[in-house]
Amino acid sequence: MSPTEQQRRPHRWEQLSPTDSQAGRILADLRRGLGREAGDVPEMWVYYTTLNKEGYRTAALKAEHAALSLFGLHQQSQRIPMHKSGVGLGEAALNLYLAANANQAAIDGRMNMIATSTDTTELVGHLRGLVTLLRERAQPLDYTRLFLDLRYWDNPQDRATIRRHWGGQYMDWHKRNPRAEASAHNNA
Template identity: 50%
Template sequence: MTSSDDKAKRKPRPYFWERDYSQQTPEGKDLAALRSGLGREAGDVPAMWRYYTQLRSDGRASRELRAEHAALVLFAMHQQSQSRLMHQPNVGLGSAMAKLRASGRYTTDAVDKRFGAAATATSFTEVVAHLRGLVSQLRTLSPAQPLDYSLLSRDLRDWQDPDRIHRVRRRWGSQYFTFRTEADAPAEASTTAKA
C-alpha cells in the first residue's frame, strides 16, 4: 500500500467549528487566536496555523485556505461570549439572514440592504467585510442566531470561482426569500380570512 492510498483512506480532519463541543464551547484562548486573523491574509498568522485543515506544504494560499481562514475568523467573532455553539448544520447564510430580518431587531429594509450588499460583492475581500457586519448582527439576537460554518466555508471557496459564484448567490437568495415567503404566509392567510 502506498502513502497515497493511506491518504485516500484517512478521514479528513474536521473543521475547528465541527469538533465535539458537546461538553463545552470553544475556549476563549482559541477564539482569540482565530480573531487575530481579522484583516490578515490566510496563512499569515502563526497563532492560527494549528486550526487550519487546508494548509498546504508549498505554502500556497488556495481558495480553500482563504475560505477556511475567513470562516474561522467569522466563527470566532460569532462564538465570542456565547454559551451555546454558533455553528449549526443546515443553517445557510440566507436562512440565518431571513431569521434576522424576521426578528424585528433591525428594519427589514436595513437587513435587505446589508444582505444584498454581501450577495452582490464583487471581490472576496468585499464579501468577507460584509459578512463581518452580518455576523455581528446575528450575535445581537437573543438567543444569537447560529450559522452553518462548514457550508459558509464552501460558499466562500466557490465565491472565488467565476463559474460558481452565481450558484452561491442563488442559494443565498433562495434561502432568504423562501424563508420569508414561509414566514409571511400565515400573516397573509389570516389577513385574507378577515377580508
C-alpha cells in the same frame, strides 16, 4: 484507501464547545485572523485543515481562514454553539430579519452588499458586518457550508449559484408570509 474515501479532519467550528475551558483562548486566536491574510497568523496554523507544506495561499485556505475568523467573532461571548449544520447564510439572515425589533431595511441592505460582492475579499468584509448582527441575536450559522461557499465564490459560475441559493433562503416566501400560507391552505 483513496483520498476521497478518507475522512476529512473536522473544522474547529465543528468541534468547539462554548463550555470548553480553552474556548476563550481559541476564539481570541481565531479573531486575530480578521482583516489578515490566510496563513499569516501563526496562532491560527493549528486550526487550519487546508494549510499546505508549500506555503501556497489556496482558495481553500483563504476560505477556511475567513470562516474561522468569522466564527471566532460570532462565537465570542455566546453560551450556545454558533455553528449549526443546515442553517445557510440566507436562512440565518432571514431569521435575523424576522426577529422582533429587527431593522429589516438594514438587513436587506447588508444582504444586497453580500450578494453583489465581486470577490472573496469584498464578500468577507460584508459578512463580518452580518456576523456581528447574528452574534447580537445569538443566531447560528452553518460554517461548514459558508466555508464551501467562500471556497468557490471567486468563480463567476459558482458565485451565481451560491448567490441564488442564499437569495432563495433569504426570500423564503413561506417564512416571510405565514398568514398568506395559512390562507392558501384554508382556501384549498
